[in-house]
Amino acid sequence: MAAALTPQQLSETHRPTLDQALETIGTRAYWSPHPEHPKAYGEGGAPGSLGAAEGKTAFxxxxxxxxxxxxxxxxxxxxxxxxxxxxxxxxxxxxxxxxxxxxxxxxxxxxxxxxxxxxxxxxxxxxxxxxxxxxxxxxxxxxxxxxxxxxxxxxxxxxxxxxxxxxxxxxxxxxxxxxxxxxxxxxxxxxxxxxxxxxxxxxxxxxxxxxxxxxxxxxxxxxxxxxxxxxxxxxxxxxxxxxxxxxxxxxxxxxxxxxxxxxxxxxxxxxxxxxxxxxxxxxxxxxxxxxxxxxxxxxxxxxxxxxxxxxxxxxxxxAGVNTIVVDSTDDYRGLLANVAFSLSLYSGQMCTTPQNLLIPRDGITTDAGPKSYDEVVSDIAAAVNGLLGDDARAAALLGALVNPDVKARVEAAGELGEVALPSRTVANAEFPDAVVRTPVVVKLDGTKTDEDAAYLSECFGPVSFAVAVESTDAALELLRRTIREKGAMTVGAYTTSPEVERAIEDVCLDESAQLSLNLTGGVYVNQTAAFSDFHGSGGNPAANAxxxxxxxxxxxxxxxxxxxxx
Amino acid sequence: MAAALTPQQLSETHRPTLDQALETIGTRAYWSPHPEHPKAYGEGGAPGSLGAAEGKTAFxxxxxxxxxxxxxxxxxxxxxxxxxxxxxxxxxxxxxxxxxxxxxxxxxxxxxxxxxxxxxxxxxxxxxxxxxxxxxxxxxxxxxxxxxxxxxxxxxxxxxxxxxxxxxxxxxxxxxxxxxxxxxxxxxxxxxxxxxxxxxxxxxxxxxxxxxxxxxxxxxxxxxxxxxxxxxxxxxxxxxxxxxxxxxxxxxxxxxxxxxxxxxxxxxxxxxxxxxxxxxxxxxxxxxxxxxxxxxxxxxxxxxxxxxxxxxxxxxxxAGVNTIVVDSTDDYRGLLANVAFSLSLYSGQMCTTPQNLLIPRDGITTDAGPKSYDEVVSDIAAAVNGLLGDDARAAALLGALVNPDVKARVEAAGELGEVALPSRTVANAEFPDAVVRTPVVVKLDGTKTDEDAAYLSECFGPVSFAVAVESTDAALELLRRTIREKGAMTVGAYTTSPEVERAIEDVCLDESAQLSLNLTGGVYVNQTAAFSDFHGSGGNPAANAxxxxxxxxxxxxxxxxxxxxx
Missing domain, CATH: 3.40.605.10 (Aldehyde Dehydrogenase; Chain A, domain 1)
Incomplete structure (x- = not known):
């Protein structure tokens, strides 16, 4: 057939975008040619694009x-x-x-x-x-x-x-x-x-x-x-x-x-x-x-x-087992909100969702005073409850469980340990048949090796483990073992100590895992941005690329x- | 220990070389910082380098x-x-x-x-x-x-x-x-x-x-x-x-x-x-x-x-099976000299040495008139004999057989077909115990599938096969099959036809093999230059990189x- 798209047309239309992409992968600054807002498409938006109603009609x-x-x-x-x-x-x-x-x-x-x-x-x-x-x-x-x-x-x-x-x-x-x-x-x-x-x-x-x-x-x-x-x-x-x-x-x-x-x-x-x-x-x-x-x-x-x-x-x-190490913070509320969102987004069904929260059993220091292990866990549970208290908002954040296996894991999670935050069923007003569940958080004792089978396996879905560890040093040892043996797409950590920060970085460098430090705002450990962030490292068992x-x-x-x- | 080599010293000494290497892998022009001539080393040569006598003494x-x-x-x-x-x-x-x-x-x-x-x-x-x-x-x-x-x-x-x-x-x-x-x-x-x-x-x-x-x-x-x-x-x-x-x-x-x-x-x-x-x-x-x-x-x-x-x-x-396709040439003498050298260098013990010479059984056209298959083969044999006629010169080109397996293959080659060029023992005056042999060339019929076991296996050492094929088209089919099934580090070809040249290139592109065309001078198919030539392609069975x-x-x-x- 005759070529309707000529190389010249293609070059005029797309070469500037390619050049910008090439520049950005070198600087790794923020850039995207693809707008995130639904209103950027359709009439008045990107030329030739389908708007919300047109897209729905086409679907x-x-x-x-x-x-x-x-x-x-x-x-x-x-x-x-x-x-x-x-x-x-x-x-x-x-x-x-x-x-x-x-x-x-x-x-x-x-x-x-x-x-x-x-x-x-x-x-x-x-x-x-x-x-x-x-x-x-x-x-x-x-x-x-x-x-x-x-x-x-x-x-x-x-x-x-x-x-x-x-x-x-x-x-x-x-x-x-x-x-x-x-x-x-x-x-x-x-x-x-x-x-x-x-x-x-x-x-x-x-x-x-x-x-x-x-x-x-x-x-x-x-x-x-x-x-x-x-x-x-x-x-x-x-x-x-x-x-x-x-x-x-x-x-x-x-x-x-x-x-x-x-x-x-x-x-x-x-x-x-x-x-x-x-x-x-x-x-x-x-x-x-x-x-x-x-x-x-x-x-x-x-x-x-x-x-x-x-x-x-x-x-x-x-699959991997993603970890957040909680050592200390100067923004406790930010930590709670950030972690709660990370656990909830798409019902924890992202390969980047944190699974294991490693918390010293003697507690942590925060800007809101010292917090015991139990307090940290219950505060995270409360933060999740706060985030997902309204069904409409919860459904818009959680989506639906992708398959019955995930539902079964959520329902069985309580057998693994003490439930700090039970999962609850959320109603989706528009789609009553959707299976929507809030995350469950289970307490595990990271100082007992007979409990490691649970937190050293990937439990895909909205199931997280609040693992009590002997100390931050013990958390780092467990982090190293987890990455090396099970792989990790993401690692998060909260610390105000430069020494601890350096030690966590060393573990991630040694074991080849991508690390997010002290996220307390609108960026979450489970999200990466193209052109700037690497998704996975290719150097641990979670992914070879x-x-x-x-x-x-x-x-x-x-x-x-x-x-x-x- | 105290660092005797500082980063600054290293940078002053070597950064220009690194920069030149970086530039050259982009242009792929000729460059080397390492002189090829033995006299470039020692007194009057590269500073601090050992000259010939010093090197021998050190060894x-x-x-x-x-x-x-x-x-x-x-x-x-x-x-x-x-x-x-x-x-x-x-x-x-x-x-x-x-x-x-x-x-x-x-x-x-x-x-x-x-x-x-x-x-x-x-x-x-x-x-x-x-x-x-x-x-x-x-x-x-x-x-x-x-x-x-x-x-x-x-x-x-x-x-x-x-x-x-x-x-x-x-x-x-x-x-x-x-x-x-x-x-x-x-x-x-x-x-x-x-x-x-x-x-x-x-x-x-x-x-x-x-x-x-x-x-x-x-x-x-x-x-x-x-x-x-x-x-x-x-x-x-x-x-x-x-x-x-x-x-x-x-x-x-x-x-x-x-x-x-x-x-x-x-x-x-x-x-x-x-x-x-x-x-x-x-x-x-x-x-x-x-x-x-x-x-x-x-x-x-x-x-x-x-x-x-x-x-x-x-x-x-x-290992791979390297092929030279002989279709036609406007420099028959150059072809003979070039091929003879390639077969002889280091007694054919290079992973890049040609093994199979595919020659149409009805002969080829050359600047010296049409040449039958038999003539081409006997002229190559004569060229090898001419190149290696003097023992001292032959020893300096052939080196020694690296191990008894190679010697055994040379001695057994005559069983595979009609010997067009027998191997001869060369005396090394300085090292009388060296095992030195000239290349053997064996005629095989490439139109008979019962003989392909010989030319479709690597026969490492100074053994080559002059394979008579039905036509240049048949040579290209056999070339394709050889690369795909056995791999190839090198492919050579001689042709004066733009169509044949294009067809050979297509085979090499399809099957991922490095091609040298019409070499008749001082560059040989078995040699590659760093910064410019790729050694192997990584895309056929001979090498994955x-x-x-x-x-x-x-x-x-x-x-x-x-x-x-x-």
Whole structure:
């Protein structure tokens, strides 16, 4: 087909954004081209974007339809998503015969490679731009697959996810352009003529990349791998979580449209929806055509991928046990409010939510006087209760539990120890079938090794442990052990002591964990900002990669050199 | 101890070299700070460097001694190297109790991390500079362990190896300084005060790095991993090949001296020599302390490392089957001379030596008229004979066979097909015990699939196959299959046809192999230049990494962020 999107158009529209992204990953200052406020979209907002009502209408129009993508090898239809808020989505997606789809995805590789790093980056930015214009529509899709509350689904599933995708494109572009396209090489030979070669260097993708999506953050965790692989020259097959297909199906459709309009094969991006119980990720992961895998999910399957998908580069974000060390503070109220929010946001169903609060059993010093272990725990409980006392506000912060396993863990948490804060059921007025629970906080004795099984396992969901430890030193020992053995996406700490601060930093440097110190305001340990914060470190068992750094992109392509005598 | 080498001294001495290396990996023009000519060292040459006689004296002084490194955990002595030229070296190296040595190596990690990327790079450059000053000494050590002829041992084992080490340091420095040391982050909040954070970013090594050395190029293949890991903050344990310990033992001693003088723990670099048959690489490779492994050697052990050393980042250079496609040429004499040299250099014992010469069975067109398959093969044979007709010249080019396995392969090659060029024994006047053999060229029929077992296996040593193929198209199909299934460190091709040239390039881009086109002068397919050429691609089965690119260094460290409310 004729190319409707020319390289020049793409460059005029997106090159300034790419340049700003490149600059920002170097300074790591604040920046985002994707507005966070719902009112920034639609009439009077970003040009061509859907407003709130239009986005809702677009989402509703997809429900109970067949979501055709015109992919090669479609051999049937599959679906079955049920919103954590209650409704069945009723969407059917194409099921692919991978023996047909995978070869078709490779057909466009040579042209995509020949386009070069800049054009690939700009096409990716056009895809992101169209996704951004449909943030309202995607927000509903994320909400009704993940169980996130609308505002979170809007922000984390929209602009923040798009930021992470753009960040990956910027890193990929930077790494691919480190080597020049060509070079003249002339080696002196004393009195003889120099040896002369002309050399060309071409970045070449590795093969088909597989993105294995997760239930809780289908776009936020999916976009980095998708855009890192696509912009480095690889076709990308998106295998969504069976309970969170729609956000990624919408994404794939947009990507295919843009690729075709820019004159490339739309099959460079495809969807692999699976039949119930099919377990297609395991089949795909070991196919020889699959050379890159991005995965977010359980440690068990992440470990399986790392051990078995030996033909591929495997990037995993698995489970960890996140810790907050409470040593001392000069803003006790701020600490309580900040921790309460962190425990509550999306019902603790973030891979970054703190699980273990390590508190010296003899208490801590604060600006409000000394506080005993029991006081700290009950004050945190009270802060959570205060934050979530009103059902409407609570529902808007908690969202819904993503699946019955989380509900079961919340209900069983009381068996693990003394309950300092019981979970309560919250009513969602708009969606009465939503399962909404407030966090439970359980007291555990960190000086007894027979209780460590509980706090040294990930208990995904709104369950936290207030672990009494012998001292801050003991807290640091436990922190080190937890990161080393179980991994951590985040570590938080509160201290007024420079020595303690330094000691916590050393533990995090030694064990490779990202640390937030003394957060008492509107930034929370579970949130990271693209272009500035790293998500995970890639250096402890929770994840083998960080979002986003050079290591996340540099091995998705290879540089092929051709040298000729000059 | 007091630091004798201050950061300021290091910066004054080495920062200009680092800057030039950084610039050159961007332009990929010719550059090296390490002179190739033996006369550039010693009196009147590089200041402080050993001249030819001094280097020989230093080498002789080490023979038949205990090579003490003052390493923790030394529990005995081991040795037994025998030069491929005949003499026993008689050197004994410390054998380490790794349960003592590994913890000792970690002790200096925090200070090495705190030194930061620039100081680490400059310390590495000081190490390289002292190695460079002792190039003559190291040349003898490389010669009498690898069997390389002196001039090759001098150049490839000296300046070229040092170039590859420096290149790795430059890449590592560049990747580590991509993220700033600190950042101020301020996120607007409409009418409210912005959210403000101060952030620090620290590069942190992964843990102890293991370098598993090879017999043929102990320094050239060892330095990239050693310096990439050390400069990214990791202690490095060097496990040399038991037949090629001395070059790396000398390297380790120099590194330890420099580290101590710069105020760091010398145990950041240590040697792990092994007792005969101990197989210590397998033990070390799966120790939890070992987080990075660089390996050059057999495919079998490389595959084992990739499958089993799951706790480590594993960089392997294994075996491949290198091909030259002969389609046509406008410089037939140049082709013959170039190919003859490539087959002969170091008795074909380079991982980059061409093995399969694919020649259309109906012959090729040349500037000297059409040449049949038989003519091309006999002309190559004649060119090799011409090059190696004089024993003294032949010995200086061939070196010695590195081990009895290579000799056995040369002697058995005649069973594989019709011998177009028999191997002949060359006398080495200075070292009568050296085993020196000229290359053997065997004719194989590439149109018969029952003969592909020979040319589709690596036959390491001076054995090449002149494979008759149906056509150039068939040659390209076989080239593709060879790279995909067996891997290739190098591909060469001769053609005067732009279409054929383009088709060969496409195969190499698709299968990720480095291509040299129409080499007829003084550059050979088996040689690469640091800062400009990539060694291997990391994208086919011959190697999972290239020397040197960002992917080779970016995952040897992690960036740990600490953020604080501003």
């Amino acid at each position: 509703d129009a997809v429900l109970n339809t067949r979501f055709d993508l015109d992919q090669p090898g479609t051999d049937g239809w599959t679906g079955g998503e049920v919103s954590p808020y209650g409704p069945e989505l009723g969407v059917e997606y194409p099921h692919a015969d991978i023996d047909v789809l995978l070869p078709a995805m490779k057909a466009g590789t040579a042209a995509w490679r020949a386009a070069g790093p800049e054009t690939r980056a700009l096409v990716c930015l056009e895809i992101l731009s169209r996704i951004s214009a449909r943030t309202h529509e995607l927000a509903h899709a994320v909400m009704h697959t993940s169980g996130q509350a609308f505002m979170m689904a809007f922000q984390a599933g929209g602009p923040h996810a798009q930021d992470r995708g753009l960040e990956a494109v910027a890193y990929a572009y930077q790494e691919q352009t480190r080597t020049p396209g060509s070079a003249d090489w002339s080696k002196p030979q004393g009195k003889r003529d120099p040896l002369k070669l002309t050399k060309t260097f071409t970045t070449s993708g590795r093969g088909i990349a597989l993105v294995i999506g997760c239930n809780t953050f289908p776009t936020w965790n999916g976009y980095p791998g998708l855009f890192a692989s696509l912009s480095t020259g690889n076709p990308v097959l998106v295998k969504p979580h069976p309970r969170a297909v729609l956000p990624l199906a919408l994404t794939v459709r947009i990507a295919r449209e843009v690729l075709a309009e820019a004159g490339f094969d739309p099959n460079l991006v495809a969807l692999a929806a699976e039949r119930p119980g099919e377990g297609i990720a395991k089949t795909l992961a070991v196919r020889p055509e699959i050379r890159i895998i991005d995965y977010t999910g359980s440690t068990a399957f992440g470990d399986w991928l790392e051990a078995n998908a030996r033909q591929a580069q495997v990037y995993t974000e698995k 960080a979002l986003c750094d050079a290591a996340f992109v540099a091995n998705r392509f290879r540089v092929v050199e051709v040298r000729r005598q000059a | 002789d002084a080490v023979l038949n001694t205990r090579f003490d490194l003052d390493q923790p955990g030394t529990d005995g002595w081991t040795g037994g190297e025998v030069s491929p030229y005949g003499p026993e070296l008689g050197v004994e190296y410390p054998h380490a109790d790794i349960d003592v040595l590994l913890p000792a190596m970690k002790a200096g990690t925090a200070a090495w991390r705190a030194a930061g990327p620039e100081t680490r790079a400059l310390v590495c450059l000081e190490i390289l500079s002292r190695i460079s000053a002792r190039t003559h000494e190291l040349a003898h050590a490389v010669m009498h362990t690898s069997g390389q002829a002196f001039m090759m041992a001098f150049q490839a084992g000296g300046p070229h190896a040092q170039d590859r080490g420096l290149e790795a340091v430059a890449y590592a420095y560049q990747e580590q300084t991509r993220t700033p040391g600190s950042a101020d982050w301020s996120k607007p909040q409409g009418k409210r005060d912005p959210l403000k954070l101060t952030k620090t970013f620290t590069t942190s090594g992964r843990g102890i790095a293991l370098v598993i050395g090879c017999n043929t190029f102990p320094t050239w293949n060892g330095y990239p991993g050693l310096f990439a890991s050390l400069s990214t903050g990791n202690p490095v344990l060097v496990k040399p090949h038991p037949r090629a310990v001395l070059p790396l033992a000398l390297t380790v001693r120099i590194a330890r001296e420099v580290l101590a003088e710069a105020g760091f723990d010398p145990n950041l670099v240590a040697l792990a020599a092994e007792r005969p048959g101990e197989g210590i690489a397998k033990t070390l490779a799966v120790r939890p302390e070992i987080r990075i492994i660089d390996y050059t050697g057999s495919t079998a052990f490389g595959d084992w490392l990739e499958a089993n050393a799951r706790q480590a980042q594993v960089y392997t250079e294994k 290239a020397l040197c690119d960002a992917a080779f260094v970016a995952n040897r460290f992690r960036v740990v962020e600490v953020r604080r409310q501003a």
